[in-house]
Amino acid sequence: MVRPIGFLAGLAFVAILLFSMITGAVSFITDPPAATAEHEYHLHPKELQLASDGPLGRFDRQQLQRGFQVYKEVCSACHSLRLVAFRDLRDIGFNEGEVKAIAHNWSTEVPSINPSTGEPATRKATPADKFPSPYANEVAGRAANNNALPPDLSLMTKSRHEGAAYVYSLLTGFAEQPAALVKAFPDSKTPQGLHYNPYFANLNIAMPPPLVADGQVTYSDGTKSTVDQMSKDVAAFLVWTAEPKLEARHRGGMGVLIFLLIATTLGYMAYRNVWADVKH
Amino acid sequence: MSFPWANHYEPKHPLMQWIDQRLPLPRFVYGAVGAGYPVPRNLNYWWNFGVLSGVALTIQLITGIVLAMHYASNGALAFDSVEHIMRDVNSGWLLRYAHANGASMFFIVVYIHIFRGLFFGSYKAPREMVWLLGLVIFLLMMATAFMGYVLPWGQMSFWGAKVITGLFGAIPLVGEPIQTWLLGGFAPDNAALNRFFSLHYLLPFVIAAVVILHIWALHIPGSSNPAGVEVKGPQDTLPFHPYYTAKDGFGLGVFLIAFALLLFFAPNALGHPDNYIPANPLSTPAHIVPEWYFWPFYAILRAFTVDIFGIPAKLLGVVAMFGSIILLFFLPWLDNSPVRSGHYRPLFKSFFVLLCIDVLILGYCGGAPAAEPYVMISQVAAAYYFAHFLIVLPMVARFEKPLPLPGSITEAVLAKNTIAA
Amino acid sequence: MATGEQAIDPHADASEDGVRRRDFINIAAVSFAGVGAASVLVPLVNQMNPSADVLAEASIEVDISAIAVGQAIKTIFRKQPLFVRHLTAKEIAAADAVNISELRDPETLAQRTKEGHKQWLITMGVCTHLGCVPLGAGEGEIKGAFGGYFCPCHGSTYDTAARIRKGPAPKNLLVPEYVFNSDTVIKVG
Numbered sequence: 106m107v108r109p110i111g112f113l114a115g116l117a118f119v120a121i122l123l124f125s126m127i128t129g130a131v132s133f134i135t136d137p138p139a140a141t142a143e144h145e146y147h148l149h150p151k152e153l154q155l156a157s158d159g160p161l162g163r164f165d166r167q168q169l170q171r172g173f174q175v176y177k178e179v180c181s182a183c184h185s186l187r188l189v190a191f192r193d194l195r196d197i198g199f200n201e202g203e204v205k206a207i208a209h210n211w212s213t214e215v216p217s218i219n220p221s222t223g224e225p226a227t228r229k230a231t232p233a234d235k236f237p238s239p240y241a242n243e244v245a246g247r248a249a250n251n252n253a254l255p256p257d258l259s260l261m262t263k264s265r266h267e268g269a270a271y272v273y274s275l276l277t278g279f280a281e282q283p284a285a286l287v288k289a290f291p292d293s294k295t296p297q298g299l300h301y302n303p304y305f306a307n308l309n310i311a312m313p314p315p316l317v318a319d320g321q322v323t324y325s326d327g328t329k330s331t332v333d334q335m336s337k338d339v340a341a342f343l344v345w346t347a348e349p350k351l352e353a354r355h356r357g358g359m360g361v362l363i364f365l366l367i368a369t370t371l372g373y374m375a376y377r378n379v380w381a382d383v384k385h
Numbered sequence: 386m387s388f389p390w391a392n393h394y395e396p397k398h399p400l401m402q403w404i405d406q407r408l409p410l411p412r413f414v415y416g417a418v419g420a421g422y423p424v425p426r427n428l429n430y431w432w433n434f435g436v437l438s439g440v441a442l443t444i445q446l447i448t449g450i451v452l453a454m455h456y457a458s459n460g461a462l463a464f465d466s467v468e469h470i471m472r473d474v475n476s477g478w479l480l481r482y483a484h485a486n487g488a489s490m491f492f493i494v495v496y497i498h499i500f501r502g503l504f505f506g507s508y509k510a511p512r513e514m515v516w517l518l519g520l521v522i523f524l525l526m527m528a529t530a531f532m533g534y535v536l537p538w539g540q541m542s543f544w545g546a547k548v549i550t551g552l553f554g555a556i557p558l559v560g561e562p563i564q565t566w567l568l569g570g571f572a573p574d575n576a577a578l579n580r581f582f583s584l585h586y587l588l589p590f591v592i593a594a595v596v597i598l599h600i601w602a603l604h605i606p607g608s609s610n611p612a613g614v615e616v617k618g619p620q621d622t623l624p625f626h627p628y629y630t631a632k633d634g635f636g637l638g639v640f641l642i643a644f645a646l647l648l649f650f651a652p653n654a655l656g657h658p659d660n661y662i663p664a665n666p667l668s669t670p671a672h673i674v675p676e677w678y679f680w681p682f683y684a685i686l687r688a689f690t691v692d693i694f695g696i697p698a699k700l701l702g703v704v705a706m707f708g709s710i711i712l713l714f715f716l717p718w719l720d721n722s723p724v725r726s727g728h729y730r731p732l733f734k735s736f737f738v739l740l741c742i743d744v745l746i747l748g749y750c751g752g753a754p755a756a757e758p759y760v761m762i763s764q765v766a767a768a769y770y771f772a773h774f775l776i777v778l779p780m781v782a783r784f785e786k787p788l789p790l791p792g793s794i795t796e797a798v799l800a801k802n803t804i805a806a
Numbered sequence: 807m808a809t810g811e812q813a814i815d816p817h818a819d820a821s822e823d824g825v826r827r828r829d830f831i832n833i834a835a836v837s838f839a840g841v842g843a844a845s846v847l848v849p850l851v852n853q854m855n856p857s858a859d860v861l862a863e864a865s866i867e868v869d870i871s872a873i874a875v876g877q878a879i880k881t882i883f884r885k886q887p888l889f890v891r892h893l894t895a896k897e898i899a900a901a902d903a904v905n906i907s908e909l910r911d912p913e914t915l916a917q918r919t920k921e922g923h924k925q926w927l928i929t930m931g932v933c934t935h936l937g938c939v940p941l942g943a944g945e946g947e948i949k950g951a952f953g954g955y956f957c958p959c960h961g962s963t964y965d966t967a968a969r970i971r972k973g974p975a976p977k978n979l980l981v982p983e984y985v986f987n988s989d990t991v992i993k994v995g
Contacts, residue, residue: 107718108779114712115775118705119768125691125698126764133757160650188468192862220869233862256662260468263653264661306671347661350471350478357479358649365645368838369638372631375835378828379631383426383623384802451853473858476849634839 142293146286148278148303150270155341161359163352164345166198171324172342173197175335178322179315180258181212183250185238188259189346192232196349197342204232213237251298253311262340263347269340274304276336279314388607390619392420417604423622424629425610427798431505432608433636434498439596440637441491446589448484449533456536458582460575463538464663482652488530489655490644492678495523504737506725507609513717518599520713522592529588530676532581535573539660540670546573546581548673552686555700572666612797613726614790621794672754680751681744682706684763685770687755705767712774719774722782724790732785736777743769865995867987870926878943880931883982883994887931889943889955889968890992897966898924900953904965911978915967918981928984928992929968933957935975940964955979 156165173194176186191208199207214227215237230237238257240246246254262268282301287294295301299309319331328334345351394412396402405411415421455474457466470477499519502508508516531549535542550573554564569576607616616622623629647654655677659670675683689702712719727734743766750763791797866883870890873879878891893901901915919927931939935957941947942955942964950956951972952965962973969978984994 107715108721111712111715111719111775112779114708115771118708118771118775121691121693121701122688122764122768122771124693125689126761126768128691129757129761129764133761138757188465188472190859190862192858193472231864233859233864260661264658266658268658354478354482354649354652358645361645361649362642364838364842365638365642368835368842369635369642371831371835371838372635372638375832376631376635378831379627381828383628384798447850451850454854455857469857469859473860475852475855475857477853477857479849480853634835 142286142290143307145289146283146303146308147306148274150267150274150304151277153270153273153337153340155269155337155344157341157344157351161355163355164197165341167326167328168338168341169197169345170199171322171326171328171330171335172338172340172345174324175316175322175339176258176342177207179335180339181236181239183239183246183255183312184258185240185255186236186259186346187238187257188235189349190233190235191230193349197345201232208232208234211237213239216241251311255312258343258346260347262343268347269344271304272343273336273340275302275310276314276316276339277333278302278304387416387421387604388423388616388619388622390622391416391423392624394419394421417600418625418630420624420626422604422625423616423619424608424625425612425616425621425794426623426628427610427612427794427801428608428629428632429611430636431497431501431611433633434494434501436633437494437636437640438491438498440640441487441494442589442592442596444487445484445491446593448480448487449586449589451480452484453586456582458536458579460538460578460664463536463578467537479648482648485656486644486647486652488533489647489676489678490640491526492530494640495526496678499523500741503740504727505609505611506613506720506722506727508717509720509725510717511606512603512609514602514605515599516717517714518595518602520710522595522599524710525588525592525595527679529585529592530678532585532588534660534676535578535581536585537660538578538664540662540664540668541657541660541673543573543664543666544669544673545675546577549675550577552703552706555697555703557700573664609725610794611726611728612791612794613724613729614792614794614797617793617795674752677748677752680749681747682709682751684747684751685709685767687751687760688764688767690760690764705771709767709770712771716774716778720778720782722785722787724787729788729790730781730785731788732781733778736773736781739769740773743773865993867991867993869991871990875925877945880943883930887939888982888994889927889929889931889979891927891929891943891968893925893927893966897953901965901967901969904967904969910970910976913967913969913978918967918969918978920984920986923986923989926992927966927968928994929979929981932980933959933962933975934970934977934979935960935962935973940979 156163156168176184191204191211194204194207195201208230211230215230215234217226217228218224219226238246240249243254262272265271279300279302282295293308295309299311300313301308302310316332316335319329321332322330322335324330348354392415394405394415396405396411401411412421452470455466455470455477457463467481470481472478474480502516502519531545535546546568550564550567553567554560556563565571567577568574569580607622610616657674657676662670674680683706686702686706689698689705692698693701722730722733724730727737746766747763747770750759750766753759791800864884866881868879868881868888868890870892873890873892875892876894876897878889881888881890898915906912906914915927916924918929919925931943933940936959938957938959940955940957940962942949948956950963952963954964954966954968954971956963957973957975960974962975963971964975964979965971967978968981970976982994984992987993
């Protein structure tokens, strides 16, 4: 009984699928999908090489500190970093005192309550605190930014394809909208208040170009702060905020791999030993 | 439960004798995976994947129990608690990446295990029950994996939960009430997250129980083998220990190397970036895909694009997706060729290769955007999938002329060695 | 999984040397598996230790200006109760009058307070017996026979310097690390 019923069911599935396929193919030919500006003009992120790349990658702490400086002086005005704590900065080479000072002098204070009245208040951040958000809540963030909420940056390089290269490309990718684009797709003209950026998924981003001039940030280590350099540095910093345990992972992975290779080789030899006298 | 020539458990140490007389657990283990289980001597490396599946389940159980010590199954806390594990918990990143990638490794070895069974006819009499229990494990795994993916409460978690429970909405009349009941609301929220966590913790233990039944059912007729002929006598078998424990030990090493490469050097390669964005009920990701191990089924679901005789395409897709697994339960009776091993079935072998390519194409299309030409390709591939099991296999069984079978396992081994020499 | 390679060849009929070499490889393989299994335990055990956010040095500031002589307050320091007590002259005298050598955990009041601030007794509110919160800091709570703190769980009694005097507790109430930022504000931790 199973075979005849199965045969009929199989014929039904095949018939429906082939019918769907032909219907789809016909409409694909008669009514081909229209080209879109996103499809034509969206660019893949540029190449970006960082010290943390590859199976043996380590962070370049100088660069992370420069990237942190860019975040602090530019990005932090709008973007939160809510999953990272000030104490974590010790991992990128700041000492205890420096971390304390950074937390204490942070431009945004930590929400708190007045201990005697219970009224909402703020207090200075301590190393144990996470980076406070520049906006009290999402509504405030939207209200201050023309309804476009600046996303949290903690996981930015893991929440986008090729995250670090994407951040770098986006920051250096602002441009005039190509005339050819507007000519081909008149509806896709960059709307008022948005900014053309071919690395952004729909080409028009609400964020105005944040890094506009060389020397916008003054690096203490003497590195020349070109827009390109600042973009690279902040991308490197955001790789660290998204994956702070990267170095431990690479180091641990190498150790585990070497151990496993030796153990597996021995395991293979033991297996050959055990089977030495058996034909199989 | 075993061949007459199986070794008998004879504990030498007085303590083991004492235990064995009161609780014959050592005897049981000895007969199940020790020297007391005679196994065909000609098993190849494809037979390693059963033990590896068990190892993968164990890894998931251990890392999962540990992660549950830090995870918070509350919509407001879940995402941050996962990041807390990644950043602050000692070795937390290791445990979480091990669990996330362990799921992928589990599916890889189980898929290889299933396809080994398909090629070597392991589902055929007298091992139908082993096959059926294996399919139950596979279904439980899929449910567990889906619910586990919801727990980090990222964008893919949230929208995956919404879309998959939406499948039940396709059921006529009762669909929507069922969907609401599954979620405990009209969209995924705390109620759904909590029940998914509860079931995600429970189901692996159910899987472990069915695994025991699966192994028990296997031990009644004994393991199948690449030649596909039954064991005839003691010369055809070797005790599981030390022969296959040694071989599985080596296989385990290779498995762990692959696992370590994934875990330590590309831990997010098989995941989706959108799941690092906290769940947002107001914004759907541009391109929703499930985890890679669901892609072939997802492609079948999406291949149905046209209503037929008033049956909505959505319902057809859901029926076909579940049907693609359900039909495997009938496989032992669909393929009634008396020959087990694909080595001796030339026609079957060609179609089997085609099936493998077909499933890979389905997988690729399932991960691609729902646009042409992927939909058309997946429609053809899905059609072949159903045709293969429901039409081709019964026909092949009927018309194929199999190659001559070896007289026994030993004969097959000797023949192979002669050719090699 | 660790015992996978536990294998000793039963048919070893090779020469004496061959047998020994084979045994060596099998033993080495099993040992490696054992070491591997044991090292997997390290992260599994270590994950239960306090996480980085719990260990982060949190310090608190307490304004003590509002605490009248003879009063005490309870506040929270690292998830545990902290007692801040403004001792009366009588209590200080009582504490100083004790013969140190008779104490279970010998300490003077001066050792347990900051110089120049002998009237401020700052201790954790955690009984050193089994961790209950002793009574005596709140308004109207019983202070026990020695006028300090009294733990209701098992009857440990502390004096006006929060030293153990009677009952099962082995140690005096712990004095946490703190400094006087000013005469009215202390910073604990």
